Amino acid sequence: MGIIRKTESVGALLNEFKNGSNAISAITLVKRLESKFNKTTVYRVLDKLEDDGVLHSFMGDKGIKWYAKCDGCSKSEHVDLHPHFQCVACGKIDCVAVDVTIPKIPNREITASQILIQGTCEGCTSK
């Protein structure tokens, strides 16, 4: 179930995502907000924002959860599906709006795919 009341914690979390298409890990958000909100609250609000189609989540390479803004999604359908790019040097993850074609696989019905592209970001290449 999604967000019902516009509380302080909802505002604080939305604020973290207001600029940029950067993803932020759940633990980072917990740490950033720990002086104002309990981690349970952070995890719960993130979960609700995802239900509402405001954020989407995915797993990073170390098995930790990341969140990023959705574009054009709603409570009823998540349409903003895309790969993510993680810089192996600085660890940052971005949403990338590229189309990756997954070929058919014999005897399997494909419904989705999670793609984590790895490499070096602009900032880290120039160093």
Add this chain to the structure above:
Amino acid sequence: MGIIRKTESVGALLNEFKNGSNAISAITLVKRLESKFNKTTVYRVLDKLEDDGVLHSFMGDKGIKWYAKCDGCSKSEHVDLHPHFQCVACGKIDCVAVDVTIPKIPNREITASQILIQGTCEGCTSK
């Protein structure tokens, strides 16, 4: 550092992977072998087998670690890179030998990619 001595635990783990190209989660392996080996041993041997290019590992959708046999890899280079397919019905994961082309992304240097394809496997479709 890889395997130096052919011990019982190494044999037991290799045996788990001897037939099929199915991936097996680390926790499953720990459970299967818990009567004979300590979980620490299982994790350590898996780690070494990966170093040796005998197994490769990747993260499943719930952030848990999976292992599968390598084909043509060695201590010096892991060449067997491929997507994985997870059945959303039964949870099983297989290695799939399909080629997925990742397009170039502006300002980023791509070095690798981790692709988890999701859908329904043959056994689960026919039910």
Add this chain to the structure above:
DNA sequence: TTTATATTTGCAACTTAGTTGCATTTATAT
């Protein structure tokens, strides 16, 4: 075959990310 030694193992304790139950607080509608 015995001995030496580096490797492997088990165990217990620890870490980290995330979850749950429950009592208290708070946003919102009436």
Add this chain to the structure above:
DNA sequence: ATATAAATGCAACTAAGTTGCAAATATAAA
């Protein structure tokens, strides 16, 4: 102003994986 469902904090818990260290064992040397 009041009622009430939703949100919150807290503490305790879970699950996956890791670490340090002493004891056991595979392997090579003598």
